Amino acid sequence: MFRNQYDSDVTTYSPQGRLHQVEYAMESQKLGSVITGVRSNTHVVLAAIKRSSGPLCSYHEKIFDVDSHCGIALAGLAADGRGLCRYLRREAMDHQYVYNSEVPIERLVLGLADKSQQRTQIEGSRPYGVSLIVGGHDRTGPRLFQTCPSGNCYEYYACALGQRAQSAMSFFDRNKEKIAESTEAELVRLAFDALRTTLSEDGDLTPASISVAIAGADGFKKLSDEEVLAFFQG
Amino acid sequence: MSSQFEPYTDNGGTVIAVAGEDFVIIAGDTRLTQNSYCIASRNVSKVAKITDDIFIASAGMQADIFTLQKNLLLHSKQFKQDTGADISLSAFSQYLGNTLYGRRFFPYYTFNIVGGIKPDGTTGIFEYDAVGNFQEYKCSCAGSAASLMFPLLDSQMKGRKTPIPFDEALGLVKDAITSAGERDIHTGDFVKIHVLRRGQAPEETTFELKQD
Numbered sequence: 001m002f003r004n005q006y007d008s009d010v011t012t013y014s015p016q017g018r019l020h021q022v023e024y025a026m027e028s029q030k031l032g033s034v035i036t037g038v039r040s041n042t043h044v045v046l047a048a049i050k051r052s053s054g055p056l057c058s059y060h061e062k063i064f065d066v067d068s069h070c071g072i073a074l075a076g077l078a079a080d081g082r083g084l085c086r087y088l089r090r091e092a093m094d095h096q097y098v099y100n101s102e103v104p105i106e107r108l109v110l111g112l113a114d115k116s117q118q119r120t121q122i123e124g125s126r127p128y129g130v131s132l133i134v135g136g137h138d139r140t141g142p143r144l145f146q147t148c149p150s151g152n153c154y155e156y157y158a159c160a161l162g163q164r165a166q167s168a169m170s171f172f173d174r175n176k177e178k179i180a181e182s183t184e185a186e187l188v189r190l191a192f193d194a195l196r197t198t199l200s201e202d203g204d205l206t207p208a209s210i211s212v213a214i215a216g217a218d219g220f221k222k223l224s225d226e227e228v229l230a231f232f233q234g
Numbered sequence: 235m236s237s238q239f240e241p242y243t244d245n246g247g248t249v250i251a252v253a254g255e256d257f258v259i260i261a262g263d264t265r266l267t268q269n270s271y272c273i274a275s276r277n278v279s280k281v282a283k284i285t286d287d288i289f290i291a292s293a294g295m296q297a298d299i300f301t302l303q304k305n306l307l308l309h310s311k312q313f314k315q316d317t318g319a320d321i322s323l324s325a326f327s328q329y330l331g332n333t334l335y336g337r338r339f340f341p342y343y344t345f346n347i348v349g350g351i352k353p354d355g356t357t358g359i360f361e362y363d364a365v366g367n368f369q370e371y372k373c374s375c376a377g378s379a380a381s382l383m384f385p386l387l388d389s390q391m392k393g394r395k396t397p398i399p400f401d402e403a404l405g406l407v408k409d410a411i412t413s414a415g416e417r418d419i420h421t422g423d424f425v426k427i428h429v430l431r432r433g434q435a436p437e438e439t440t441f442e443l444k445q446d
Contacts, residue, residue, distance in 0.1 A: 065315070089315050093308055 011123050022120050022127050025149035029131035032075035034162035034198045035062055036191050037133040038172065039144040040182045044135035044215040046073045047191035049162075049198070049205070063211040063222055067092035069102045070136020070143075071213050071220045075161040077129035084128060088112060105136045109145045109153050117151030131161050137215045160194060168194040188212060188231055207232050242295055242343045243268065246420025248377035249280055249291035250387075251349040252407055253357040255397035259407050260349040260359075261427040262291045262377075263443065267420045276423035276445065280377075284310050285320045286436055288350035289428050290330070293377030294364070295343035302342050306330060323350040327360040327368060334366030341365050345376035355432045372397075379414035379421045386410050404429075408441065415443035422446065 006012050007020030014020055035048040048062035060078055065071040066088045074081030091111055095103035112132070119127045127149035134145040146161065147153045157179055160168035171194045172179070182190060191212065196205060207229045213222040223231075249262035262280035267273055274296075281291040282303040290306065292299040309329065313321040321329075327348050334342060346362040361374040373391045375383040390406050391398065398406070407427065415422045422443045429437045 089312070093312065097304070097308055 009123065010120055010125070010127060019120060019150075022150050025127035025129050026131070028076040028129035029148070029161045030163060030165075032078075032130075032162045033060075033062070034160060034165055034168060034195055035073035035075050035133055036158070036160040036165075036168050036172075036194045037073065037135045037144045037146075037156065038158040038179060038187055038191050038194070039135070039142050039156070040187050041180050042142060042216060043182075043184050043187055044137065044142045044144050045184075045187045045191045046071065046133060046135045046211075046213045046215075047188070047195055048073045048211045049195055050209050050211055052209070059209060061211070063213045065213070065220055065222060066108070066134075066136070067096070067102060068219045069138055070105050070108070070134065070215060071222070072135075073133045073161075073211075073213075074130050075133075075165075076131055080128045081130040081132065084112065084130065084132060087115065088134075102138055104138050104140065105134065105143045105145065106140075106155075109134050109147060112147055113151050113153040116147065116149055119149075120151055133159060133161060135213070135215055136220050137217055142215060158194075160198075162198070164198040164200075167197040171197045184214060184216065185231075188214065192231065205232075241340075244294065244343070244378070245274065245296040245299075246378045247280055247293050248375060248379040248383065248411065248414050248418065248421045249293050249345075249347055250373075250375040250383060250407055250410055251291060251347045251359045252373040252387075252391070252398065252403045253349065253359045253371075254400055254403050256355065256357065256432045257400055257403070258289075258349040258351065258357045258359065258430045259403055259427060260289045260291050260347065260430070261407050261411060261425055262293070263411060263415065263421045263423065263425050265421060265423040266296055271419075279426045281426055281428055282307065283428070283436065284326060285350075287320070287352075287430060288323055288326050288348065289430060289436065290346060290348045291376075292344045292346045293380075294345050298342040298344050302333070302344050302346075305333070323348070323352045323358055323360075326350075327358075327370075330360075330362065331366040331368045334362060334364065336366075338365050345380075347374050347376055349430065351430055351432050357430075357432075375410070377421070379411075379418035382414050382417060383410045386413065412443060 006014035010021040033049045033051040037046050050059035052059045063073045064085045092103045131148045158172035246267035251260040266275040310321045341364045348360040360368045362368045
């Protein structure tokens with residue numbers, strides 16, 4: 001009832017103790033096309049459906065490498081996502097420069113979470129309108145995280161964001177026993193199948209509209225169009 | 235009578251590069267010296283890989299070499315993230331020139347040679363001074379024994395009508411550095427030779443020089 005009075009700027013609490021502007025920002029990821037991340041004992045797979053605004057338009061890129069050992073998938077305002085990607089890349093490279101080692105993924109994500117939190121507490125700025133799935137492999141093994149505009153971050157074995165992501169999450173829930181021991185190929189297949197559950201009735205996955213990346217002990221790699229096609233056919 | 239802080243030191247050593255039609259050989263010894271007569275290390279490479287198609291070899295002060303090469307590597311990585319493609323030889327060579335001139339009034343004590351394959355498949359070697367002047371050549375050398383090696387390189391490379399064949403180029407590089415190792419006290423121990431070829435992964439070999 002009082003929502004409209006307390007939601008005009010991010011530094012105002014509602015009487016219930018909520019920050020409505022932050023909650024509105026968190027809605028933005030639901031507008032994006034679906035992204036999924038899933039983690040086994042050895043690998044992390046990120047998969048995304050790319051959107052294009054029409055047959056004459058190219059597909060919007062959803063998955064980006066951050067460093068040789070990790071990368072992100074974004075859902076929400078893509079421009080905000082690109083800015084955060086630039087930040088993550090600089091942070092990872094800075095760590096490499098100073099410590100001569102790959103930045104631990106948890107540390108990278110926490111830095112991003114702190115940066116997001118600042119935007120929830122400063123008059124005049126708005127929270128980032130994008131949620132990221134961050135996946136990679138570091139000294140602690142494969143790791144998978146989700147960040148959101150509130151500044152919270154969560155670690156997952158499987159997660160999904162975007163339009164109709166709930167069906168992907170339900171799919172992962174039904175198949176959760178299979179995840180930990182999956183091989184690399186099985187994990188990709190799981191990610192694909194999760195994406196499929198989010199499609200509308202007449203929609204289908206096509207190789208051109210899918211992005212996949214795999215992270216393992218040998219690093220983070222986005223699959224080329226040919227490799228995605230091979231997974232499709234195989 | 236008190237001495238002022240001296241920011242520079244020369245760690246010695248020599249680097250050389252020779253370009254053929256579809257290959258580039260870039261090599262450097264691995265000896266580091268200090269205070270003229272001390273050996274700081276027998277096994278530190280002066281040659282760094284920037285991409286599969288670009289290598290840089292540097293002689294001079296090891297601290298500046300290490301930092302410069304590290305910065306160049308990271309910048310090239312950033313280039314790839316920002317543009318989606320590996321940095322080209324001409325872009326990298328220009329960037330190095332700019333970087334060196336950026337320190338015109340407190341230079342990197344480094345004498346650099348950049349060697350690589352261009353996107354069209356041709357080869358190039360770029361020779362730099364400490365403040366960023368650079369020029370393209372078919373062969374070059376730098377470092378403590380450069381003045382010993384240049385005459386040998388000139389005699390073999392100047393006035394060639396055709397590009398030097400690979401075996402001859404490799405022999406030239408080995409002979410040049412071996413001879414340098416005989417007479418220059420700062421050059422010796424090991425040589426790391428890198429061969430870049432169009433469309434292939436770079437190959438590295440090591441051979442020994444005298445340890446005296």
